[in-house]
Amino acid sequence: MTEQFSHETVLLHETVDALQPKDGVYIDGTFGRGGHTRLLLSKVSPNSTLIVFDKDPLAIAEAQSLKAEDDRVQIIQAGFAQMAQEIEQRGLSGQVDGILLDLGVSSPQLDDARRGFSFMSDGPLDMRMNPDTGMSAADWIANVREDDLANVLFQYGDERFSRRIAKGIVMARQQQAITRTLQLAEIIKASHPKWDHKKHPATKSFQAIRIFINGELDELDAVLQGSLKILKPGGRLAVISFHSLEDRAVKQFIRLQANGPELPPGLPVMESSIEKLLKPVGKAIKPSAQEVAVNVRSRSATLRIAERL
Template sequence: MSEQPYHIPALLPQCLDALDIKPDGIYVDATYGGGGHSRAIMERLDAGQGGHLYSFDQDIDAVKRAGEDPRFTMVYSNFRFITNFMRYYDVDGVDGVLADLGVSFHHFDTPDRGFSFRADGPLDMRMNRSASRAASSLLADIDRDRLADILKLYGELSQARRMADAIVRAREGGRKLDTVGALIETVTPLIDPRKEKKELAQLFQALRIEVNDEMGALRELLEGALRVLRPGGRLAVITYHSLEDRMVKNFLKTGDITGKVDKDFFGRVNAPFKLLASKPIVPDDDEVARNPRSRSAKLRVGIKIG
């Protein structure tokens, strides 16, 4: 197993502490990425005692970087299928599930993946390039109102409607929005130069979330993790923006991503998890200095009840 030097795992010591790893435990890293979290978890497992790690990634680049180890199984799939694969591998329960929802440095720093506005390249944004529509294909025929909703909901853009209008007008005028540069040229006239980097980041985030159905996949991961965790097992999730953090927070408290509370006959809340801490764990100043991209990371942890 290799860890790429250009990828720094966020909140690594805190994740290991949160998972309370046992040498004979069964664990899932739902987001292999550069392998940093997986490698650290695996180092605490003992194959002789049955300790094992299952790591998921839907990006073939990440899968190819993973090595072999008797304590390790690489699963080439979206983490939304966690329940299916644990059943496939005859795993009757796991002791911990970790998910780092941040986009890998590799994706941001590879122009031909189209995740970043900082370098021109194909407007792709697919985590799995064989399984979903590219962002350019999405923009080629999406309805104006639907696009505005996506930009507002997933990007929290105040100018979502105006950006959607500009994109659709450009498309109807015959412009191909198939590169990062073409998209930026279309929307930058609407952006205050003082806010350009922030709003472009929000725009690209919104499109990436839609292209990869990130919110739908996260919901299925959370529900699947609850099913496969043993009583006392731990679910640890690192989020990077308010929408996904709200979903995780609600789920850990109520078992529902919207925060809907389920009560028993006596009016007691049927909480699926005991929270390890009431507030999210965040990186300290030293970590942010070493890894500026961890600045917005929030780690929430729940311990499955009975």
């Protein structure tokens, strides 16, 4: 029997309402366990189409069950970096009414020790969103150069002790292969001279390795750029991020598309000639105190919304 893991959908109503669901074509770029998708289906018309993307085979299995109940659902097993290409192949470029992205790792992925995302329970050191493709975290750690490892920990985890931790990992792997999550977590803890005792010392390092292994920031950049081709005028983009690197990328993208490219001072360019492709909708939205009390993992979430011009 397949083990079940619970998932609390973050900023559920705020995100779905931001898309102004009605009659049209909508995309859930990160299906997960389908919380946002199910609410969207309840709000769009019977003639609407809802296309869902996910790389995780377990998420796709959940999506297949939903499709059996509602034929408005179309499923694409791919990362959202391929969204623009997949939508173009279906002849829907420039015809989509809304795109929803719930970034990062889902609770079922974190809670399932077999996926290797968590430093709180022991499992194989994998961390791949799709365990059937790409290099696992264990394989990468077995071969990565110390300097490259330190750079990843610093760049994607903002880990100030990245060099000490990288050195500790490299020394440890010379004695024994690092293949388990708790094994890596203990090595990081032993290498870490100081940490906030409200957080596990491996928090930032595990985040950094996961982001790198899955190419998450590159994928985010690809889907943000692709959204400009996918959305129709008036179509909405709603993105939930969970750490500063993601949120900064989303914020800067929306700002750039809303203001147009930066031009040298004094360049004789009329405002009307600057191409502006998006407008921000409201301010960034954070979970309510009530939501955080129910789901502590929601505390770092930030929702940003933009509309295609």
